[in-house]
Amino acid sequence: MPPRILQPLNPRDFDFWKARHLLNRAGFGGTPAQVAALASMGLKDAVAYIVNYQDIGDPAVAADTFDADIMSPATAEERQEVQRARRAGDEAVLERLRMERQQRQRQDRQQMGRIQEWWLQKMIESPRPLEEKLTLFWHGHFATGYRSIEDSYHMFRQNQLFRAHATGSFRELTLGVIRDPAMIRYLNNDQNNRRAPNENLARELMELFTLGEGHDYTEDDIKQGARALTGYGFQDDAFVFRQRLHDPELKTILGRTGNWDGDDFVSIILTRPVAGEFICFKLYRYFVNDRRPAPPEAGQRFVIELAKLFREQDYQLRPVLETLFMSEHFYADANAGAVIKSPLQLIVQAVRSLLTPARSVRDLLGACDLMGQNLFQPPNVKGWEGGESWINTSSLFIRQNVLIYLLTGHSPQAMPWQTAPGDYDALHLLESLRDDQGAVDPEAAIDYLLRFNLGGAIHPQRAETLRAFITQRDGAIDNAALIALLSLITAMPEYQLS
Amino acid sequence: MTDHNDTTFSRRLFMQQGLTFASLAATAPLFIQRSAMGLLAPAGSMLSSRPGVPEDRVLVVVQLSGGNDGLNTVIPFGHDDYYRARPGIAVAAPGKGTNDRPAALALSGVDGLGVHPSLDGFMQLMDDGVASIVQGVGYPNPNRSHFTSMDIWHTADTDARGNGWIGRYFDCTCNGRPTPEGAVSIGREAPLAMHGDLQRPVNFDSEQLFRWLGEDLHASIAQPYEQINRAGVLDEVDPDSQLGFLMRTALDAQVSSERIRKAVARPPLVAYPQNDLARQLRIVSAMIRDGLTTRVYYVSMGGYDTHANQFGQHANLLRQMGGALSAFYKDLKQQGNSGRVLTMVFSEFGRRVAQNASAGTDHGTAAPMYFVGDMVIPGVRGDHPSLTDLDEGDLKFSVDFRSVYAAVLEDWLGTSAKTVLGRDYKRAKIIKA
Numbered sequence: 044m045p046p047r048i049l050q051p052l053n054p055r056d057f058d059f060w061k062a063r064h065l066l067n068r069a070g071f072g073g074t075p076a077q078v079a080a081l082a083s084m085g086l087k088d089a090v091a092y093i094v095n096y097q098d099i100g101d102p103a104v105a106a107d108t109f110d111a112d113i114m115s116p117a118t119a120e121e122r123q124e125v126q127r128a129r130r131a132g133d134e135a136v137l138e139r140l141r142m143e144r145q146q147r148q149r150q151d152r153q154q155m156g157r158i159q160e161w162w163l164q165k166m167i168e169s170p171r172p173l174e175e176k177l178t179l180f181w182h183g184h185f186a187t188g189y190r191s192i193e194d195s196y197h198m199f200r201q202n203q204l205f206r207a208h209a210t211g212s213f214r215e216l217t218l219g220v221i222r223d224p225a226m227i228r229y230l231n232n233d234q235n236n237r238r239a240p241n242e243n244l245a246r247e248l249m250e251l252f253t254l255g256e257g258h259d260y261t262e263d264d265i266k267q268g269a270r271a272l273t274g275y276g277f278q279d280d281a282f283v284f285r286q287r288l289h290d291p292e293l294k295t296i297l298g299r300t301g302n303w304d305g306d307d308f309v310s311i312i313l314t315r316p317v318a319g320e321f322i323c324f325k326l327y328r329y330f331v332n333d334r335r336p337a338p339p340e341a342g343q344r345f346v347i348e349l350a351k352l353f354r355e356q357d358y359q360l361r362p363v364l365e366t367l368f369m370s371e372h373f374y375a376d377a378n379a380g381a382v383i384k385s386p387l388q389l390i391v392q393a394v395r396s397l398l399t400p401a402r403s404v405r406d407l408l409g410a411c412d413l414m415g416q417n418l419f420q421p422p423n424v425k426g427w428e429g430g431e432s433w434i435n436t437s438s439l440f441i442r443q444n445v446l447i448y449l450l451t452g453h454s455p456q457a458m459p460w461q462t463a464p465g466d467y468d469a470l471h472l473l474e475s476l477r478d479d480q481g482a483v484d485p486e487a488a489i490d491y492l493l494r495f496n497l498g499g500a501i502h503p504q505r506a507e508t509l510r511a512f513i514t515q516r517d518g519a520i521d522n523a524a525l526i527a528l529l530s531l532i533t534a535m536p537e538y539q540l541s
Numbered sequence: 542m543t544d545h546n547d548t549t550f551s552r553r554l555f556m557q558q559g560l561t562f563a564s565l566a567a568t569a570p571l572f573i574q575r576s577a578m579g580l581l582a583p584a585g586s587m588l589s590s591r592p593g594v595p596e597d598r599v600l601v602v603v604q605l606s607g608g609n610d611g612l613n614t615v616i617p618f619g620h621d622d623y624y625r626a627r628p629g630i631a632v633a634a635p636g637k638g639t640n641d642r643p644a645a646l647a648l649s650g651v652d653g654l655g656v657h658p659s660l661d662g663f664m665q666l667m668d669d670g671v672a673s674i675v676q677g678v679g680y681p682n683p684n685r686s687h688f689t690s691m692d693i694w695h696t697a698d699t700d701a702r703g704n705g706w707i708g709r710y711f712d713c714t715c716n717g718r719p720t721p722e723g724a725v726s727i728g729r730e731a732p733l734a735m736h737g738d739l740q741r742p743v744n745f746d747s748e749q750l751f752r753w754l755g756e757d758l759h760a761s762i763a764q765p766y767e768q769i770n771r772a773g774v775l776d777e778v779d780p781d782s783q784l785g786f787l788m789r790t791a792l793d794a795q796v797s798s799e800r801i802r803k804a805v806a807r808p809p810l811v812a813y814p815q816n817d818l819a820r821q822l823r824i825v826s827a828m829i830r831d832g833l834t835t836r837v838y839y840v841s842m843g844g845y846d847t848h849a850n851q852f853g854q855h856a857n858l859l860r861q862m863g864g865a866l867s868a869f870y871k872d873l874k875q876q877g878n879s880g881r882v883l884t885m886v887f888s889e890f891g892r893r894v895a896q897n898a899s900a901g902t903d904h905g906t907a908a909p910m911y912f913v914g915d916m917v918i919p920g921v922r923g924d925h926p927s928l929t930d931l932d933e934g935d936l937k938f939s940v941d942f943r944s945v946y947a948a949v950l951e952d953w954l955g956t957s958a959k960t961v962l963g964r965d966y967k968r969a970k971i972i973k974a
Contacts, residue, residue: 141898436797444755453754502777536784
């Protein structure tokens, strides 16, 4: 028997609206038809369908078509050429080499742009939304920024690493991260050697990736951990362990003494229960409730019990995710509308649930950046703080305006912008409301649109405003009226919540 | 570890998060959240302005991104070492200029020192006694990464940790009541410097886009939109919930948008040059003129990362910067506001003393800062850093940037610099007593 707080929802209570909640949180929402299909599976199968996504083929998966060699290190001949030119003081050759390097950097930035587009496109199209959502979670958790490492292919490879372990073992994932060229470069572990240890990766490994700031470790643990990580480097696109840079002496980390290497360091960290709680707390904020300060008391108990399960399962993520998405607590009223959408969630959920045209993926990425979420470029090693930090007076306007762009094609880029021909057919949203003659009752349509887009408890004033608006038009719900209604609904403060 | 310890840990985890992020009403209008905010402010941290310091003083921060070349901005033309280190890009001494390469403008009162010829507008402010240059500003163990060094300047911490220094100023002085328009930044993203636990800046790039574009769809849609977004926290909504926060922010956005666009719609009193910094400062001046209660504005200008062929490029950047600062000051003077506005110009670092092989300069360390305003102690402050006693090819700093911040906080904004910066710094002499 699981502890009471982790008890699953009564399967009889899993209806259309609960299925909507599941699909919003574990993915990026869906159309009314998709939500209805999920609801008809029943709770157990629906959660299994979402979590065991490996069983679903992914037609959107393209082969790795990105160029691995744009930023590959100089060959021996190239290095010799530089040295010869330096010795000879041959400015012309040095200048040419510099230009070539700048050219490669330009190409690499362009490729980074294509990788960003690839990922956003994948979020919009993937039949395995939880995979994308977790990959984004791990990207924010093991935050690495392209600007500092300037190698787009390493960023792409890191993304593949997060995918490979997204619902697997957190232990394996962390071991992968300390071997990941992008991370090694980002946190300077390629400069960490026995003679001059660099503590950056060791510090963040404990502070941000596993234990949480100040939890159960000391500055000395960081120093000793850094020594364990000496020699963890990379060559081209692959991890290498450089024996001669590695410190072979005894280290004492978190009270354990031995000739530890980086892998041992991770194992020692994961003996601490704090690690499970730290990760489960972050998962909770991401999937269940990001209210600050602290989640309500029930939420705290939920995290503690979930962390116990996580440890019992030796840090396997899948059982934790299954338990979370099955739990009564996850579907509780207190946790409805309790997560503020990230900019990507806002955009991808709008496209997937309303079935708007995706417009220009490049423009959407630009809007995401303006809203504070630039893919492959988190603000710093802490990643995106999430929750209320997404929202300020200007990001709120951008959030409302990007929805106008999706719904109508109006872009803030072109000023003055014109009305694009109506290329979005929103009528599919109301299919379930049509009577035998195919007619839709306006009041029922408004209530349904509000609930479908905003979830459960909606203030009556919102429906009144929309009703007055429709009455003042001509009372009919045609496509134009529907788009106007959606423009208003997506401009409601409630729409920022998932 | 026992269960008992687990719980202790968890409490610590949740408590810590709770305290750090207790920002439930980051942008709350006073009339809605006054009491709740008062409860939230940490006890003992509240400051009020020092007696005698006017409450209407404004700070305008101008950020030059990319690392402005201080040595080619404030030019030590009296030192041969300068010309030896920079044979291809040095600015000529007064009287030695050519048509292509005009000479530096000599600063009065200091031998052998001048400013770049593109800075004639700024030079006029120096001559009028309303501008100053603080030389050799930096910090120990300089970091030559743009991002890290910028974060260091923003956080006033050499480990680049924590909130922004201006954000902390607001957290400390707001008595738990941050005003929504207290801090305004113009640009694509709100600078870290302006972020506190409680205070978040109003940020926008163009006032034209600081509004809902949906209202252009049809005239009839504006009214329901306003009804939705100006309602504030609806009854029966928990004001401490995320929804309460969003409803307050939506109202703030409407109010700020209207005020700012109304202010900026008025034409300025003087002509501004056509460049982006001038555009931003024109917006700031309009807001000051319109009587917004904003105390700190933040604007920025990029392009200073001059690694190659920098001579013409840098001259152009400085012309834009000097022209914008000069027009801004004249505008404020005509408004009668030049006595209550202090403009502070900084960059994340200066550049290497020696030029590189591409007739540019690489990332360096210490550099000058610039101040404009009627209350500025005019002239050149401090000594020019030595061109021969270098730290790995870079200038050694003589003024810690935090002692400049301390002066701005204490002597201009009238708050306790120690509370904001976490320790005492000897205040640089910048503001007239």
